[in-house]
Amino acid sequence: MASVTLQDVRKVYAGGVEAVKGVSLDIPNGSFTVLLGPSGCGKSTLLRMIAGLEAITSGTVSIAGKVVNEVEPAERDIAMVFQNYALYPHMSVYDNMAYGLRNRGTAKEEIEKRVAEAAKLLAIGDFLKRKPRELSGGQRQRVAMGRAIVREPQAFLFDEPLSNLDAKLRVQMRIEIRRLHNRLKATSIFVTHDQIEAMTMADSIVVMNGGRVEQTGAPNHVYRFPATRFVATFIGSPAMNLLPGRIAGPGEAEIAGGGRIAFDPNAFDVTPGREVEIGIRPEDLRLAGSGEGALTFKKDFAEELGATRLFHGTVGEGAVVVALSGPAPAGDSFGLSAAPDAVHLFDPASGDSLRRA
Amino acid sequence: MVERRRFGDVIPHLILLIGIAIVAFPVYLCFVGSTLDQATIANGQMGLTPGPLFFETYWRTLFVGTSGTTREPVATMMFNSFVMALVIALGKIAISIISSYAVVYFKFPFRMAAFWMIFVTLMLPVEVRIYPTYKIAADLNLLNSYAGLTLPLIASATATLFFRQFFMTIPDELIEASKLDGAGPFRFFKDTVLPLSRTNIAALFVILFIYGWNQYLWPILITTHDDMQTIVIGIKKMIVTADALTEWNVVMATAMLAMLPPVAVVVLMQRWFVKGLVETEK
Ligand SMILES: Nc1ncnc2c1ncn2[C@@H]1O[C@H](COP(=O)(O)OP(=O)(O)OP(=O)(O)O)[C@@H](O)[C@H]1O
Numbered sequence: 001m002a003s004v005t006l007q008d009v010r011k012v013y014a015g016g017v018e019a020v021k022g023v024s025l026d027i028p029n030g031s032f033t034v035l036l037g038p039s040g041c042g043k044s045t046l047l048r049m050i051a052g053l054e055a056i057t058s059g060t061v062s063i064a065g066k067v068v069n070e071v072e073p074a075e076r077d078i079a080m081v082f083q084n085y086a087l088y089p090h091m092s093v094y095d096n097m098a099y100g101l102r103n104r105g106t107a108k109e110e111i112e113k114r115v116a117e118a119a120k121l122l123a124i125g126d127f128l129k130r131k132p133r134e135l136s137g138g139q140r141q142r143v144a145m146g147r148a149i150v151r152e153p154q155a156f157l158f159d160e161p162l163s164n165l166d167a168k169l170r171v172q173m174r175i176e177i178r179r180l181h182n183r184l185k186a187t188s189i190f191v192t193h194d195q196i197e198a199m200t201m202a203d204s205i206v207v208m209n210g211g212r213v214e215q216t217g218a219p220n221h222v223y224r225f226p227a228t229r230f231v232a233t234f235i236g237s238p239a240m241n242l243l244p245g246r247i248a249g250p251g252e253a254e255i256a257g258g259g260r261i262a263f264d265p266n267a268f269d270v271t272p273g274r275e276v277e278i279g280i281r282p283e284d285l286r287l288a289g290s291g292e293g294a295l296t297f298k299k300d301f302a303e304e305l306g307a308t309r310l311f312h313g314t315v316g317e318g319a320v321v322v323a324l325s326g327p328a329p330a331g332d333s334f335g336l337s338a339a340p341d342a343v344h345l346f347d348p349a350s351g352d353s354l355r356r357a
Numbered sequence: 358m359v360e361r362r363r364f365g366d367v368i369p370h371l372i373l374l375i376g377i378a379i380v381a382f383p384v385y386l387c388f389v390g391s392t393l394d395q396a397t398i399a400n401g402q403m404g405l406t407p408g409p410l411f412f413e414t415y416w417r418t419l420f421v422g423t424s425g426t427t428r429e430p431v432a433t434m435m436f437n438s439f440v441m442a443l444v445i446a447l448g449k450i451a452i453s454i455i456s457s458y459a460v461v462y463f464k465f466p467f468r469m470a471a472f473w474m475i476f477v478t479l480m481l482p483v484e485v486r487i488y489p490t491y492k493i494a495a496d497l498n499l500l501n502s503y504a505g506l507t508l509p510l511i512a513s514a515t516a517t518l519f520f521r522q523f524f525m526t527i528p529d530e531l532i533e534a535s536k537l538d539g540a541g542p543f544r545f546f547k548d549t550v551l552p553l554s555r556t557n558i559a560a561l562f563v564i565l566f567i568y569g570w571n572q573y574l575w576p577i578l579i580t581t582h583d584d585m586q587t588i589v590i591g592i593k594k595m596i597v598t599a600d601a602l603t604e605w606n607v608v609m610a611t612a613m614l615a616m617l618p619p620v621a622v623v624v625l626m627q628r629w630f631v632k633g634l635v636e637t638e639k
């Protein structure tokens with residue numbers, strides 16, 4: 001097990017596409033780091049550069065403190081789990097897991113021992129003689145993980161390994177992977193575009209967009225203190241509401257035609273009169289009490305989710321979604337407010353958070 | 358419904374039976390001819406039932422040969438044909454699988470040029486290049502040898518294209534997984550590409566074996582010694598212009614024998630084939 005460090009890593013593909021535009025990351029030993037971002041943001045490219053499957057245009061990748069830019073994938077001592085599993089179709093489950101060890105000249109008894117251990121850990125002991133095509137998606141997934149585990153590598157790399165599974169199995173497998181990580185404590189880098197997967201599994205989330213890192217931090221931190229508008233809207237479901245507004249006074253912002261809302265004046269570096277973009281999560285909005293400065297919400301329609309109800313409508317000119325539990329408010333228009341520390345302010349031009357460092 | 362389905366079954370079966378009869382009848386006649394004596398055939402008294410000379414004719418055909426024309430028993434010819442067909446089929450498969458592997462998986466200068474050069478040779482079958490090829494074979498002292506019989510026919514654009522198409526369907530992740538598993542190009546070929554190509558190899562072997570077995574023009578040029586004759590040439594030589602001198606019973610027995618190895622290959626490989634198809638099915 002080892003730390004993985006990236007320093008100003010860039011990737012320009014032969015066709016001129018700049019897929020990764022200078023990424024620096026420090027992935028500590030034993031952590032579970034999730035690379036999160038929309039399709040095409042360069043997550044896979046970054047992961048594949050760590051694996052050695054893609055040449056690094058500039059910058060350095062180090063594993064356990066050693067620069068590995070010129071090291072062959074097999075010698076980097078990492079294991080990868082692919083999206084489509086990439087199991088060898090003509091080999092039995094046992095051989096799939098043993099193959100990498102055999103190529104490295106591991107002793108036969110040692111291979112048997114490690115495969116048996118991994119099989120036990122992943123509950124695939126009954127399928128060792130089967131071919132991959134005789135397994136279900138979830139079982140194949142487990143074999144793919146078994147193939148990685150038996151290698152006892154410095155780091156595990158996962159490229160969207162759950163995206164081929166159905167919703168239920170995905171939830172189950174993500175718990176299993178996380179449980180496995182808690183047990184093995186192996187440095188893991190997990191690529192996904194699913195923010196729920198990222199939130200639930202990660203020790204640390206790296207949010208990527210357009211080949212750059214937008215923010216790095218613990219899931220809760222990234223959720224509570226998004227550094228950019230992109231992170232704010234990408235993490236959380238339904239997405240954070242964004243409304244154009246202006247600072248009306250200390251700790252108070254005004255939304256054109258929509259009312260006023262209080263924010264934490266100590267957290268943000270703003271002066272009255274400044275144009276801002278106000279972000280509030282649907283789940284942070286609540287019905288305003290009487291006498292409270294409130295936003296006027298015009299309801300359009302509601303979605304019933306059981307535990308909560310989603311109201312879609314507008315505040316001023318902007319579209320807003322509100323998640324409310326409890327009895328539905330009467331009428332087509334009602335006042336909303338939020339706790340001051342749940343209100344985020346962004347620079348309308350750059351999209352950066354105005355939060356004090 | 359039942360009526361209709363029965364009726365619907367009858368017509369296709371009838372057509373199939375007629376088709377089989379058209380194909381099989383001449384073969385049957387040939388078999389009948391091979392069990393009669395020469396005079397009966399020559400006099401046009403051949404019936405539709407086999408005669409009494411089955412063992413005698415085949416024994417003579419296989420181990421003694423005709424009295425004048427081929428001067429070698431058919432067993433020798435069959436052996437020659439078999440070696441030729443086998444070496445051509447295996448050689449073509451070996452060369453083309455290796456060259457496709459190079460073209461698909463390696464980046465080297467003029468890779469596409471190499472591929473197109475192979476592609477262009479599709480237009481140059483042995484019949485087209487027969488004189489220069491003969492000259493080269495003669496200069497290399499390959500006349501009347503198995504090498505001369507097979508080498509010039511081995512290079513194969515068709516099989517190379519065939520394997521290239523197949524290799525391009527192997528997912529990239531499999532190569533990448535192999536790389537991470539510490540398998541170099543040779544191991545990837547031996548452990549993954551070759552096993553995955555099994556059924557394709559089997560299919561190609563059937564086609565190429567028959568291609569080799571049926572060669573006529575090239576063997577007739579390259580072999581002059583009787584003991585290097587192939588069976589296809591043997592049949593041709595046995596049929597002499599003066600009808601009465603042709604030992605028709607031997608000719609027909611030879612024709613029957615010439616059919617057996619290709620049929621055997623098809624039957625044997627077909628089993629393998631289906632097994633393979635079922636196995637790779639996902
Ligand atoms: N081999 C390649 N040649 C040229 N451009 C490429 C190549 N592979 C990827 N790209 C481009 O690089 C960018 C990043 O691709 P990448 O596969 O890393 O995205 P991703 O974040 O993994 O997306 P997804 O979630 O869809 O898998 C994309 O714009 C893609 O078109």
Ligand SMILES: [Mg+2]
Nearest residue numbers: 043044045160
């Ligand atoms: Mg990807």
